[in-house]
Amino acid sequence: MTFEDLKKDETVFRFLSPMPRPVREKIENESFYPCANRYVAFLEKFGDEVIYRVWAFKKTKTYGLQTREVMRSILGEKGLIYRDMYLNYMGGYKVIYKASNGSSSSWYGYSYYAYDESDFGKWAWTDKIGVGVEVINKELLEDTKFKYSGYNGMSSLLKWMEIYSEYPQVEFLGKLGFEPSKKLLKKAAKDKAFCKYLAKVEKPNNNINAICYAYDHDMSIEEAGRILMERQELGRKFRGCPEIKKAGIDLNKAYKYIYSQKNCSVPSYEDYIIACVGLKLDLKDTKNAFPKDFKRMHDTRVAQWKVKKNKTKKKDFAKAAEKYLQFEMQGETYSIIIPHNINDLAFEGASLHHCVADMGYDGKMIAGTSFIAFVRKNKSLKDPFVTVEFSVEQKSVLQIHGEYNSTPEKEVRDFVAAWGKKVSKEMRKKKCITA
Secondary structure, three states: OOHHHHHHOHHHHOOOOOOOHHHHHHHHOOOOOOOOOEEEEEEEEEOOEEEEEEEEEEEEOOOEEEEEEEEEEEOOOOOEEEOOEEEEOOOEEEEOOOOOOOOOOEOOOOOOOOOEHHHOOOOEEEOOOOOOOEEOOHHHHHHOOOOOOOOOOOOOHHHHHHHHHHOOOHHHHHHHOOOOOHHHHHHHHHOHHHHHHHHHOOOOOOOHHHHHHHHHHOOOHHHHHHHHHHHHHHHHHHHOOHHHHHHOOOHHHHHHHHHHOOOOOHHHHHHHHHHHHHOOOOOOOHHHHOOOOHHHHHHHHHHHHHHHHHHHHHHHHHHHHHHHHHHOEEOOOEEEEOOOOHHHHHHHHHHHOOOOOOOOHHHHHHHOOEEEEEEEEOOEOOOOOEEEEEEOOOOEEEEEEOHHHOOOOHHHHHHHHHHHHHHHHHHHHOOOOOO
């Protein structure tokens, strides 16, 4: 009996009892979380085959204890049949216990097949489903062809027996406490020294890729895991940077280069490459992509890129400021002045001890989302007094701060409020002010 038979005729399981007594006792003695699905698996022998059965159960105030057999499989075969389940990627596997449970005639979600009330009770076939299930009678395996499978509970019983049917050597991994892995089995079959290495691994549930990498490069599994994580990080960053992809930097060469340099890491190499891209250097030239003295070239390129960015930013800021010069105003006691360049923000922030120069207000002004204005006393127009942020999007004053982010006196606030209304009126009259 195989799953080819099951797909043709689901009634091949008709000999199975509704619910074995051990399953019922397990469910009845189980402590419950409200409305949370729990699962239990039970093994039954049928000739030379072992049948794997799964029940879902939960208890609610409305319906009390509900149980439902939802999966059946043959150990060693790939796939299973299931019913009244669907996969909600936000909430995991859901079970429908009664056709009348739903608020409507249909249930929606990501599923292996479209589920509605008319499907209730029907079995469907799939080659993969990911519910983790406790098997309450694993001792049954001792009397079957799976006696020497080495199953240690580290993985799904279905997955373990599927691999065991193809690779009986998985028993070796089971005795050492590993999860079943075709990659480990294939490597162990080719390299006897690797078998001895696996026997010495202290934490067998470690990442399989890290174990293989540690063996191949003669390092600790922890160090191998870190390197592989950094490789993934570098790969993601490279794939997300069109300029780097266009330059054609080989990831494997980048990995080897990073680990060959004393003062190089994934973040610092990324900073270096971004600086090179910004400076429009040819990264196809290995002298640029992989400099011999990384630290010296990193510091040089990053500094050059910062200077270039600042020059560009200063020009963009000055250009943006020109749009807002029309909103300068002089009153009887106070005046509103628009900063002409980024250095004006730096002087204002340093003098009044607040963050106008450090929290991206220059970028907002360049982007056209808001702009900065200075309030000055007419008697001393060069001395910082109060700083204002005006929202171009909302057409209103967002912030008004004096020294150490203090709140200005009412007279100043009233002056700024009157100015803000005037600016808002002008903006609405001209319909828009954009970057």
